[in-house]
Amino acid sequence: MEHKLKTQEILRFITCGSVDDGKSTLIGRLLLDSKAVMADQWQSIETTSQRRGMEQVDLSLLTDGLQAEREQGITIDVAYRYFSTPKRRFIIADTPGHAQYTRNMVTGASTADLAILLLDVQKGVVEQTRRHAHIVRLLGIRRVVVAVNKMDLVNYREEDFFRVKVAFENFAASLAFREVDILPMSAVNGDGVVHRGERMDWYQGPTLMEILEQTPLDEVALEAGFRYPIQNVNRLPALAGEERRGAMGRVESGTVAVGDEVVVLPAGRTSRIASIETWEGSLEQARSGQSVTLTLEDQIDFTRGDMIAGAACPPRLEKTFEALLCWFSSMPYDATRRFLIQHTTRSTPMKVEKILERLDILTSTTELNPQGVVMNDLVRMAIRVQQPLAFDPYEANRASGSFIVIDAVTHDTVAAGMIC
Amino acid sequence: MTVIRPSVSQSWDHLDRLESESIHILREVVAQSAKPVLLFSGGKDSMVVLHLARKAFHPHHLPFPLMHVDTGHNFPEVIDFRDRIVAQYGVDLVVRSVEDSIRQGRARVRSAQDSRNALQAITLVDAIHELGFDACMGGARRDEEKARAKERIFSFRDEFGGWDPKNQRPELWDLYNARVHPGENMRVFPISNWTELDVWEYICQEKLELPSLYFAHSRAVVARGLQWVPITELTPAREGETVEQRSVRFRTVGDMTCTCPVLSEAQSVQEILRETETSELTERGATRQDDQTSEASMELRKRQGYF
Numbered sequence: 106m107e108h109k110l111k112t113q114e115i116l117r118f119i120t121c122g123s124v125d126d127g128k129s130t131l132i133g134r135l136l137l138d139s140k141a142v143m144a145d146q147w148q149s150i151e152t153t154s155q156r157r158g159m160e161q162v163d164l165s166l167l168t169d170g171l172q173a174e175r176e177q178g179i180t181i182d183v184a185y186r187y188f189s190t191p192k193r194r195f196i197i198a199d200t201p202g203h204a205q206y207t208r209n210m211v212t213g214a215s216t217a218d219l220a221i222l223l224l225d226v227q228k229g230v231v232e233q234t235r236r237h238a239h240i241v242r243l244l245g246i247r248r249v250v251v252a253v254n255k256m257d258l259v260n261y262r263e264e265d266f267f268r269v270k271v272a273f274e275n276f277a278a279s280l281a282f283r284e285v286d287i288l289p290m291s292a293v294n295g296d297g298v299v300h301r302g303e304r305m306d307w308y309q310g311p312t313l314m315e316i317l318e319q320t321p322l323d324e325v326a327l328e329a330g331f332r333y334p335i336q337n338v339n340r341l342p343a344l345a346g347e348e349r350r351g352a353m354g355r356v357e358s359g360t361v362a363v364g365d366e367v368v369v370l371p372a373g374r375t376s377r378i379a380s381i382e383t384w385e386g387s388l389e390q391a392r393s394g395q396s397v398t399l400t401l402e403d404q405i406d407f408t409r410g411d412m413i414a415g416a417a418c419p420p421r422l423e424k425t426f427e428a429l430l431c432w433f434s435s436m437p438y439d440a441t442r443r444f445l446i447q448h449t450t451r452s453t454p455m456k457v458e459k460i461l462e463r464l465d466i467l468t469s470t471t472e473l474n475p476q477g478v479v480m481n482d483l484v485r486m487a488i489r490v491q492q493p494l495a496f497d498p499y500e501a502n503r504a505s506g507s508f509i510v511i512d513a514v515t516h517d518t519v520a521a522g523m524i525c
Numbered sequence: 526m527t528v529i530r531p532s533v534s535q536s537w538d539h540l541d542r543l544e545s546e547s548i549h550i551l552r553e554v555v556a557q558s559a560k561p562v563l564l565f566s567g568g569k570d571s572m573v574v575l576h577l578a579r580k581a582f583h584p585h586h587l588p589f590p591l592m593h594v595d596t597g598h599n600f601p602e603v604i605d606f607r608d609r610i611v612a613q614y615g616v617d618l619v620v621r622s623v624e625d626s627i628r629q630g631r632a633r634v635r636s637a638q639d640s641r642n643a644l645q646a647i648t649l650v651d652a653i654h655e656l657g658f659d660a661c662m663g664g665a666r667r668d669e670e671k672a673r674a675k676e677r678i679f680s681f682r683d684e685f686g687g688w689d690p691k692n693q694r695p696e697l698w699d700l701y702n703a704r705v706h707p708g709e710n711m712r713v714f715p716i717s718n719w720t721e722l723d724v725w726e727y728i729c730q731e732k733l734e735l736p737s738l739y740f741a742h743s744r745a746v747v748a749r750g751l752q753w754v755p756i757t758e759l760t761p762a763r764e765g766e767t768v769e770q771r772s773v774r775f776r777t778v779g780d781m782t783c784t785c786p787v788l789s790e791a792q793s794v795q796e797i798l799r800e801t802e803t804s805e806l807t808e809r810g811a812t813r814q815d816d817q818t819s820e821a822s823m824e825l826r827k828r829q830g831y832f
Contacts, residue, residue, distance in 0.1 A: 113539045143807040145751055182690060184674040185667045187720045194539050196718060208695060215697040336552040339585060353581075355549045384580040392537060396548035396581070409556055433695045447700055450556070507698045516704035518694045 114322055115194040119213045119246070121237035122223025127254045131223060131292035132186065132199060133164030138299035139314065141188035142167060164293070168199060183213045192318040207240065207481040208433045211521060214244035215507070219320060221313070223252045226265050226289070230272045232467055238277060239466040243429065243483070243523070245503055247283035247325075250316055256305065257291040263307040279469075286316055326393040329497070331359035331367070331415035332505045333399065334449035335407055341382065341400065351382060351398040352407055357449070357504035359415060361399070362390035366416040369407050370495040375416050376403040410451035412495040412505075420495045420505055427461065427525045429485050429499075430478075430510070434519035438478035443513035446522075448494050449505060454513070458487040485525070499523035540727055547574070547715040548581040549699065550678060551662070554713050555588050557703035558660035561713075564649075565591035565618070566599075567607035568778045570664030572733055573724055574715055578662075579614070590617035592661075594649050596641040597624040598759060598781040606736040621652040642780045650686035653710055660703060660711040668720045669808060678717045684708040721776075721808050725801050729794045738775045739797070741789045746771050751806065752785040776808050 122128040136142050150166040157163070168186065186197040198213030214220065220241040224234050241249060251273050259265040266289040273287060289297055289308055296302030299314040311319070333354050341349040361367075365378045381388040382398040391397050399413060407413070414420055432438060438457070446455040463475040464483040471485075478484050499506030510520040551574075554561050563578060565571045578587055593607060611618045623641045626632040631651060632644040653661060667674045672690070679701045681694050694702055703711050716724070728735065745756040747766040753773060754760060759782050762768050773786035774797070787806070791797045 115539050115542055143804070145806050148751075182675050182693065184671075185718070186674060187668040187718075189720075189722070194720075212695050212697050216699075336549070337556050339582075342584065353552055355545060384583040394537070394542055394545055396545040396552070447702060450553075503698065507700065509695075509697060509700045509702060511702055511704065516702070516706065518696075518702045521695065521697045 113189070113192075113194050115196060116219065116317060116320070116322060117196045117198065117217050118219040118221060118317065119198040119200060119210070119217040119241070120221045120223065121200065121210060121241065122221075122233075122252075122254075126223045126225045127165075127292045128199075128223050129165030129168045130163075131221075131252065131254065131290075131298065132197060133167040134292045134295055134298045135197075135314070136167055136186070136188055137164060138295060139188055139190050161293075183209050190314070190318060195317065207236070207483075208431060210237065210240050211244060211431045214241055214246055215503075215521070217244075217246055218322060219248040219250065219317070220246045221250045221252050223254055224269065224273075225255050226253050226259055226269055227255060229269045230276055234273070235276065236466055238280060239469075242280045242282065243466075245499060245523075248320055249277075249282050249285045250313065251285065251287040252292075252313060253287065253289050254292055256289045256296065257294050261289075261291070261296070261304045263305075266308075284320075286311065288313060288316075326358045326502070326504065327360070329358035329393075329502045330418035330420070331361050331365070331413075332357045332420065332449075332495075332497070332502065333361065333367075333413040334451070334505075335409055335411045335413065336450050337409055338407065339398065341398070348404075349379075349400050350404075350407070351400050352411075352413060353396075353398045354413075354450070355396045356391050356393050358393045358502055360390060360392045361415075367401070367413050368416045368419050369401075369405050370412045370414060370419070370422055371493045372405070372407075372411070373422075374403070374405050376401040376405055378402075410449075410453075410492075412449060412451075414495065420497045420502075422493050422495050424491075424493045425458070425487065425489045426494070426496065427485060427487050428508070428522040429464070429483060429525060430520045430522040432478045432480055432482045432484065432520050434512070434517060435480050436519070437480075438520075444519070445511045445513050446488070446490055446494075446508050447511055448496065448508035451492065451494060452511075453490050453492040453494070455488055455490045455510070458489050461485040461487060486522075488522075496524050498525060540723065540730060543716070543719055543723055544577065544580070544727070546699075546718065547577045550701070550713065550715040551578050551581040553701050554660050554662060554703065554711075554715075555582070557701070558711065560656075560658050561589040561660040561662060562592045562619070562656070562658045563587070563589055564661055564663040565593055565607065566778070567593070567603045567610065567736055568664070569724060569728060569735055569739060570666065570716065572610070572664075572735060573719075573727055574662065574664045575610070575614070575616075576731060576733055577715060587616050589662075590619055592619040592621065592652065592656075592658075594645045594652065595620055595622045595624075596645060596780045597622055598641055600736075600738055600778060600781055602738050603736045603778050606734075610734070619652070619656065621648050621655075623648045626651065642783050645780075646686065653686065654708070658710060659705055660713055662713045662715060664716055665714050666719050666721070666724070667714075667717050676714065676717070678714055679703055680712045680714070681705070682710050682712055686710070688712075722798075722801050725794065725798050729798060735794075736778060738778055738786075740793070741772050741774045741791050743770055744773050744786060745769070746773060746786065753788060754785050755781070757781055 151162050154163045184199045200209045200213035253269050270287045335352045335354050337353045339351045341351045368375045379400045379402045381391050462471040462473050462485050497505045506524045508522045509518050512519050623644050626648045632647045677696045746753040747762050774789040775786045791800050
């Protein structure tokens, strides 16, 4: 019998919340009820649970990570987990919830299509919920699921869920998410996660798994203008005696077809796509996400760091811009140090012209002209770079609107930025 | 505005997306590193990475050599396969051996039968320094093990080859920072986001060759815990154990002293795929004795320079 390869989509999501909200238990429940837990993993957590004197198997142990984390009972870093159902593949970015790890949440959120905000029905919307919701919004995630957990501790009462639901809706109205689903669940007992359970008859909405399986994949990148940062340049076999240079790269957004009019930036010269080459042969067209090699009809000089873009909807090309940065380094920002910006495939020296304001995401207020920038700060900066960058605002295009900042001496990644 | 061409989006599935991501990563390594190398064992994951690399740089030759850190305890079928692929593809292979490290006194063992898996780290770090590699690519996946789940795609290693899980470079979007100082290096995992099932589906789709060990064959084994331990010169049966002849295949191929097969009748990739979809044990849980010694064994090895 021929094994039929299934065509599946991948949904990437982030889980925000702390151990206290039952985040590890929720992930454990998702994995267990979608049959992604193997016998040896189960045996291992069963043994550990018994050794710790627990009556029930502790599902949170499934996502227990490194030695220091087990010792301290906290999560240190972003962990990526994989599971699938017959409908979809999933990649979870599991990020720690505590305040000092804003940078980890930013990291996990940067590649996510959807965010699960976990909260405890007994505590409702707390400081941490507000922080997480804001970061999720800043990082451009448009679909949010609010998982109101621990319903078992309030006897699955509808009014307790409803109270939290209203509180979240009031708070989140200003954040303008495209889609917010708020649902009740008990991760520890499994109600409302993969299975509906029988204890919340009053709830008619979808379970968490139904949302994960059915939410439309964010096609923003596909609908945006064509952006193609060049990674490397190669020589292709001559065609009709004509030397051909290939631009190796990945379509970061939009689509491209042979014959399309394009512009090479920063030079600003226009040409048409002559061919789209791959190992499998030439293609007529390619879409966002696809790694290919492009050749142009005209002999135009291009190199790594340049961008090929749709001529009809080119990105901006500037040496100065404003951006929102999350400072990652434990060393505070120091104006005397030299920094590089890495934007798409372009690396170039950068300077901070002005620190405009610091965002306090809890109070939704800003502090103008802050004195310094320390780890986990979110600041808006005016930036100048040596070579012009071809970019779009982050809101419109994640790939051409994002960058990282690298310390020119230590080579550490010290910040991440989103162009305003 | 660009018009969406519906036909473009329809033919795009998870393997296409994973393949394109891996090609993007491989091209970033070559653009950002001075002297990269691809670690190649002849196992299925390194076969997939090699194939992706050939696609990434097509129509040119690979812009980097392959390196195999040979424990001296490899299954002979795998070494034969490795050499055949290298010749067939016309790629360069560097071999560094744990035997040499033991002879030179760099690595120590208590007995000839001891697992040399952890010792690979010493040979690997020595080879990186000797040959001046600044980026080592390999086929590790995040779904393999809990320490790997926290690994970056571009993972920084200090001059001792050590991994510090608390002090990893932030990795956002698809922006990778491969900059290192002399003596330091990057470990790069182009198939981080693939699962075991993805790897098998891709092998099936691309019709990749694999060592014969991956397919069902008759072998002398003993049942030990959850695992079936192969009986070889290096791994004799213990007292009281019954040696059985069973139909088995390997899900991973590593050091002979710590890699176990699973019972299987699967003779083809198609049949393996069916078994993988319904398997009840993780790849490493079913097959690796070295991960069973403590909850943190992979993490400890990685801190010491292991891949």
